[in-house]
Amino acid sequence: MQRQTVIGRGVRVVLLTLVGLFFLFPIFWVLLMSFQTNQDILRIPPSLVFTPTLENYGALISGRLESTAGVLEIRFMNNLMNSVILAVSSVALSLLLGIPAAYAFARFKFRLGEDIAFTLLSFRFAPPLLVLLPLALYFQQMGLIDTYIGLIWVYQLITLPLILWIVRGYFEDISEDIEHAYRLDGNGWFKTFTRIAIPLAKPGIAAATLLSFIFAWNNFVFALILASADKQPVTVGALAFVTASGIQYGQIAASIVLSVTPTLLLALYAQRYLVEGLSLGAVKG
Amino acid sequence: MSYLSLGKLKKRFKNEVVLDGASLDVERGETVVVFGPSGCGKTVLLRLIAGINEPDSGTVHIAGQEVTYLAPEHRDVGMAFQNFALYPHLSAFDNIASPLSARGVARGEIERRVHEVAGLLKIDHVLHHLPKALSNGQKQRTSLGRALAGNPGVLLLDDPLRNVDAKLRYEMRLELPRVLKAFETTVIYVTQDYKEAMALGDRVAVLMGGGFRQVDRPASIYKDPDGTDVARLFGDPTVNLVPGTIEGGTVTALGARFPLAVSLADGPCQIAIRPESITVTLDEATSAGATPVDLGIGEDTHAVPVELDAVTPLNVRAVMLLRTADGRELLATCSEDEASRLPRGHGRGHAHIRAADLLLFDPAGRRVRPGERQ
Numbered sequence: 001m002q003r004q005t006v007i008g009r010g011v012r013v014v015l016l017t018l019v020g021l022f023f024l025f026p027i028f029w030v031l032l033m034s035f036q037t038n039q040d041i042l043r044i045p046p047s048l049v050f051t052p053t054l055e056n057y058g059a060l061i062s063g064r065l066e067s068t069a070g071v072l073e074i075r076f077m078n079n080l081m082n083s084v085i086l087a088v089s090s091v092a093l094s095l096l097l098g099i100p101a102a103y104a105f106a107r108f109k110f111r112l113g114e115d116i117a118f119t120l121l122s123f124r125f126a127p128p129l130l131v132l133l134p135l136a137l138y139f140q141q142m143g144l145i146d147t148y149i150g151l152i153w154v155y156q157l158i159t160l161p162l163i164l165w166i167v168r169g170y171f172e173d174i175s176e177d178i179e180h181a182y183r184l185d186g187n188g189w190f191k192t193f194t195r196i197a198i199p200l201a202k203p204g205i206a207a208a209t210l211l212s213f214i215f216a217w218n219n220f221v222f223a224l225i226l227a228s229a230d231k232q233p234v235t236v237g238a239l240a241f242v243t244a245s246g247i248q249y250g251q252i253a254a255s256i257v258l259s260v261t262p263t264l265l266l267a268l269y270a271q272r273y274l275v276e277g278l279s280l281g282a283v284k285g
Numbered sequence: 286m287s288y289l290s291l292g293k294l295k296k297r298f299k300n301e302v303v304l305d306g307a308s309l310d311v312e313r314g315e316t317v318v319v320f321g322p323s324g325c326g327k328t329v330l331l332r333l334i335a336g337i338n339e340p341d342s343g344t345v346h347i348a349g350q351e352v353t354y355l356a357p358e359h360r361d362v363g364m365a366f367q368n369f370a371l372y373p374h375l376s377a378f379d380n381i382a383s384p385l386s387a388r389g390v391a392r393g394e395i396e397r398r399v400h401e402v403a404g405l406l407k408i409d410h411v412l413h414h415l416p417k418a419l420s421n422g423q424k425q426r427t428s429l430g431r432a433l434a435g436n437p438g439v440l441l442l443d444d445p446l447r448n449v450d451a452k453l454r455y456e457m458r459l460e461l462p463r464v465l466k467a468f469e470t471t472v473i474y475v476t477q478d479y480k481e482a483m484a485l486g487d488r489v490a491v492l493m494g495g496g497f498r499q500v501d502r503p504a505s506i507y508k509d510p511d512g513t514d515v516a517r518l519f520g521d522p523t524v525n526l527v528p529g530t531i532e533g534g535t536v537t538a539l540g541a542r543f544p545l546a547v548s549l550a551d552g553p554c555q556i557a558i559r560p561e562s563i564t565v566t567l568d569e570a571t572s573a574g575a576t577p578v579d580l581g582i583g584e585d586t587h588a589v590p591v592e593l594d595a596v597t598p599l600n601v602r603a604v605m606l607l608r609t610a611d612g613r614e615l616l617a618t619c620s621e622d623e624a625s626r627l628p629r630g631h632g633r634g635h636a637h638i639r640a641a642d643l644l645l646f647d648p649a650g651r652r653v654r655p656g657e658r659q
Contacts, residue, residue: 175368175370177366177368177370178370178371178372178373180335180337180357180364180366180370181364181366181370181371181372181428181431182372182383183336183337183356183357183358184335184336184337184357184358184360184362184363184364184384185358185383185384185387185431185435186358186384186387186388186435187358187387188356188358189356196372199374200373200374
């Protein structure tokens with residue numbers, strides 16, 4: 001690497017700081033808000049100086065929101081739990097179905113294969129509202145409305161195509177000869193799939209898992225229509241903070257902080273798989 | 286029946302016929318080099334033997350058992366791929382151990398066998414490295430080791446020296462026969478380098494136009510090629526092909542008349558002359574009093590006047606570019622020693638060719654065998 005001049009390095013630091021500030025400022029501001037009372041938040045002009053309070057977090061965790069209009073029950077922790085259940089099981093189911101399907105689409109040419117793959121992808125560009133009303137009617141008839149299973153099923157529309165298409169690309173990048181070599185060593189196709197194909201597609205699987213988890217976690221409209229209060233995730237649950245006595249900005253900020261944390265942790269954890277370029281140098285190009 | 290037997294294999298991809306009735310029999314422990322121009326279906330042939338692809342028709346037998354449509358893992362076949370195809374997430378040790386662990390060999394035995402193979406291939410010291418930390422030569426040896434470790438009945442080597450540098454290729458060309466002998470396995474070796482074919486093959490099978498054109502010992506193919514296409518492909522520098530005419534027991538070519546040992550029907554023909562069968566003398570040397578015999582040229586040779594255009598030293602041999610009176614180019618070789626006595630640039634002289642060294646083909650390029658020559 002070239003040696004950098006002191007000025008060059010200084011300019012780089014300043015620029016990076018500016019970019020970082022620009023992107024991180026909203027998160028930083030929300031974090032500050034979550035430690036403020038509604039009065040502090042609504043003060044004009046806004047100030048960085050305030051007495052921090054854990055009131056907002058306390059209200060969320062205890063589930064009791066005390067406002068001027070009286071005591072309000074909120075089910076934030078319950079919503080958070082719902083989010084975890086819905087996102088984790090949807091992604092798990094999608095991985096279970098999507099990875100073998102992606103492998104099949106990548107490795108085998110079969111009749112209508114491309115069409116099926118594309119149909120699955122097209123679920124991503126249909127506006128959810130278009131399918132939601134008929135879906136709600138069907139779900140009512142089938143008894144799936146307001147159940148985890150029904151929601152997880154619908155969430156497949158979001159997670160499955162994503163996992164299928166990302167992982168398929170990674171499978172296609174693995175040299176087929178590597179798998180042929182493993183077969184010739186005396187291993188069956190299933191062992192080749194689990195011992196060679198999946199480990200080599202790990203960066204792709206990690207990326208797809210993370211992305212689909214974020215999409216599932218952030219989904220709003222499916223749960224709004226298809227689930228009632230006790231099955232709703234945080235995205236829908238946050239509506240409860242818009243109360244008759246005003247909007248509870250402090251609690252909204254605190255709930256954002258709490259609901260962003262799992263995704264953030266997952267992203268940090270998955271990062272090392274994302275950058276791991278395993279197949280480098282294995283095959284002479 | 287021989288150990289490996291290919292019966293009339295046919296394979297087409299889309300509209301392109303790659304193999305069209307290729308048949309070959311290989312004895313147990315024999316090394317057969319499949320040699321042919323690029324794109325002639327050598328790799329496809331290996332894949333049919335390995336079971337990676339299935340033929341459209343035809344059969345593959347290994348050890349007397351038909352395996353044409355058997356899955357690769359049940360065939361007792363090892364293969365080294367041209368692109369190495371190592372498992373990137375496993376160490377060199379685990380790569381080589383793979384066929385052994387797939388067969389459920391005990392851990393201690395695996396250790397012993399892997400080290401034995403690695404020792405033979407001189408990669409002991411890098412066994413704990415991942416493939417990306419290996420040099421190309423080490424990768425190639427690891428891939429060879431993996432193919433050998435399971436001691437397969439049939440070993441397929443798909444141009445394994447293609448992707449390594451010239452020095453390494455030279456080394457491996459000398460070393461491979463020893464390694465292969467140590468395993469006493471039946472080997473199909475694919476290459477388009479005629480030197481490798483000469484160095485490694487008990488027999489060479491020339492694959493062209495979808496089938497085997499000629500299967501014989503390497504020296505026989507070189508000395509006695511079945512067609513002009515085989516002659517042209519097998520040999521470096523390339524053989525000289527010149528038109529000639531057969532008339533009354535002689536053949537006329539390059540303005541000289543060569544006697545034929547047997548009588549052949551009169552008519553046009555093609556003649557191949559290996560560059561090393563041409564001896565070149567320069568006019569200055571002969572006019573200085575030396576006779577052709579002094580220069581090591583037999584009396585049954587025929588001299589063709591030529592102009593020497595260029596001398597290119599190539600390792601131990603030098604290649605000379607000659608031009609005949611009618612403008613035809615000829616290649617000739619001699620030792621560097623002899624070449625050092627030639628001028629670097631132009632020179633007038635004679636190409637001396639023995640009638641016995643002529644290889645005769647009909648105008649379509651098929652071999653005309655004059656029976657016993659000489």
